[in-house]
Amino acid sequence: MNIGARPSEELLRALHASAADIGRSIAFMEVCGTHTTSAFRCGLHSVMPKNVRLISGPGCPVCVTAQADIDELIDLGSRREITLCTYGDMLRVPGKHGSLEKARGDGANIEVVYSSLDAVRMAQTHPDRQVVFAAVGFETTAPATAAAICAAQELGLDNFTVLASHKLILPAMRALLSAADRPMIDGFLCPGHVSVIIGSDAYRCIVEEFNTPCVIGGFEPGLLLSSLLCLTEMIAAGRVALVNQYPQAVRPTGNAHAQALLQKVFETGNAHWRGLGLIPQSGLFLRQGYARFNAAQRFSLKPVEDREPAGCICGRIISGLALPPECKLFGRACTPVQPIGPCMVSSEGTCAAWFKYGPHRAESHGVAPAQQLQEVLP
Amino acid sequence: MCLAVPAKLITHNGLEGVVDLHGNRLPVNIMLTPDAQPGDWLLIHAGFAIEKLDPKQAGETWALLRDVAQAAANSPAGSEADASAHSSTGKGDRR
Numbered sequence: 003m004n005i006g007a008r009p010s011e012e013l014l015r016a017l018h019a020s021a022a023d024i025g026r027s028i029a030f031m032e033v034c035g036t037h038t039t040s041a042f043r044c045g046l047h048s049v050m051p052k053n054v055r056l057i058s059g060p061g062c063p064v065c066v067t068a069q070a071d072i073d074e075l076i077d078l079g080s081r082r083e084i085t086l087c088t089y090g091d092m093l094r095v096p097g098k099h100g101s102l103e104k105a106r107g108d109g110a111n112i113e114v115v116y117s118s119l120d121a122v123r124m125a126q127t128h129p130d131r132q133v134v135f136a137a138v139g140f141e142t143t144a145p146a147t148a149a150a151i152c153a154a155q156e157l158g159l160d161n162f163t164v165l166a167s168h169k170l171i172l173p174a175m176r177a178l179l180s181a182a183d184r185p186m187i188d189g190f191l192c193p194g195h196v197s198v199i200i201g202s203d204a205y206r207c208i209v210e211e212f213n214t215p216c217v218i219g220g221f222e223p224g225l226l227l228s229s230l231l232c233l234t235e236m237i238a239a240g241r242v243a244l245v246n247q248y249p250q251a252v253r254p255t256g257n258a259h260a261q262a263l264l265q266k267v268f269e270t271g272n273a274h275w276r277g278l279g280l281i282p283q284s285g286l287f288l289r290q291g292y293a294r295f296n297a298a299q300r301f302s303l304k305p306v307e308d309r310e311p312a313g314c315i316c317g318r319i320i321s322g323l324a325l326p327p328e329c330k331l332f333g334r335a336c337t338p339v340q341p342i343g344p345c346m347v348s349s350e351g352t353c354a355a356w357f358k359y360g361p362h363r364a365e366s367h368g369v370a371p372a373q374q375l376q377e378v379l380p
Numbered sequence: 381m382c383l384a385v386p387a388k389l390i391t392h393n394g395l396e397g398v399v400d401l402h403g404n405r406l407p408v409n410i411m412l413t414p415d416a417q418p419g420d421w422l423l424i425h426a427g428f429a430i431e432k433l434d435p436k437q438a439g440e441t442w443a444l445l446r447d448v449a450q451a452a453a454n455s456p457a458g459s460e461a462d463a464s465a466h467s468s469t470g471k472g473d474r475r
Contacts, residue, residue, distance in 0.1 A: 117409070
């Protein structure tokens with residue numbers, strides 16, 4: 003198959019040749035759940051040069067959501083007077099008292115929606131119900147929430163609110179690079195669809211302040227290879243730059259309409275992230291003018307304790323500090339059928355991808371997992 | 381969650397449009413791409429068009445996806461790699 007001008011085989015050969023020139027181990031971090039899944043699905047890790055690793059960062063919105071926010075959402079969704087509308091990703095995430103899926107089984111009114119506007123329509127057609135939209139996601143998803151709030155305002159709905167825990171990717175990347183226990187990051191594979199909204203220029207601060215290369219990449223195997231080759235060649239040449247390898251969708255300044263909508267409805271504030279703690283100015287919160295659409299205020303939600311499930315290391319995994327097989331729950335107590343941590347629930351979670359495609363699968367073929375791990379991740 | 385998929389705009393009435401996605405007609409809101417016209421390739425996320433795509437690039441992406449699907453179909457059946465390749469054409473393009 004051909005990706006642009008270069009076939010994948012050629013890209014792979016070039017990647018190995020470039021990595022051999024570096025003479026040390028390097029690690030690139032992707033901060034996008036779709037990159038995580040795509041890399042595992044196409045077997046990219048198994049064909050990487052021995053000295054190049056691709057690690058997963060805080061790129062899965064479900065996984066980075068603090069446990070306290072998840073518990074709050076499940077508690078709210080369990081109330082009988084509320085119809086909770088959510089994207090499907092959140093349905094099975096476990097909280098202190100079960101999941102939204104369990105609450106629905108117990109009789110709670112929980113609806114999976116394709117679009118935030120479906121939740122607005124639900125409020126419009128069920129004026130006797132309080133409809134709450136569970137708004138989770140990065141910059142890609144947040145404009146849809148802002149649009150729903152504006153639509154509800156235009157319609158004069160007083161039975162529609164949003165429980166928002168939207169997050170911004172750049173503050174998380176900065177936090178990772180500034181952390182005392184900073185993971186090894188020689189470059190970032192930046193998220194394609196977040197970049198559609200914020201634009202490629204947004205990453206200049208990472209390149210310039212932290213001297214760390216950034217490549218915005220697409221998702222198909224050849225595009226992933228091409229991005230990793232670009233990063234590896236930069237390291238080999240001692241060059242630090244920002245490269246946009248997804249120009250068909252990502253403009254330098256992003257989508258101005260989406261940015262204006264976000265600016266109109268949200269303001270930034272400090273937000274709690276799983277594993278990364280409180281990150282300054284990393285969350286989107288409703289502006290005062292839209293306070294009546296804030297579910298936390300409407301239903302007088304009280305802050306709940308942020309405590310991760312016992313033994314779960316999802317926080318370290320999304321910080322790039324641990325791999326799923328290092329978790330004693332992985333594949334034993336925590337599986338996709340009975341997940342304990344969010345990284346195993348979400349289809350874009352690192353643990354789910356490892357479980358489905360990772361080297362531990364070799365166990366069934368009589369190969370020691372540790373040996374396989376070393377082969378794939380030197 | 382940040383999946384987005386390229387689809388062609390068929391028609392629109394104000395901000396409400398209809399796209400063709402693999403032969404399926406889906407509703408889409410185009411408030412984030414207000415200058416979109418029928419025939420444009422759009423990147424769709426959670427019911428919203430989040431960007432207009434370069435038509436040549438979009439066409440190349442779909443051609444690539446067809447190639448991968450064909451390669452998967454022609455490969456010896458039963459291997460995990462085949463299943464993965466096929467999967468990446470079915471769901472993997474939805475990003």
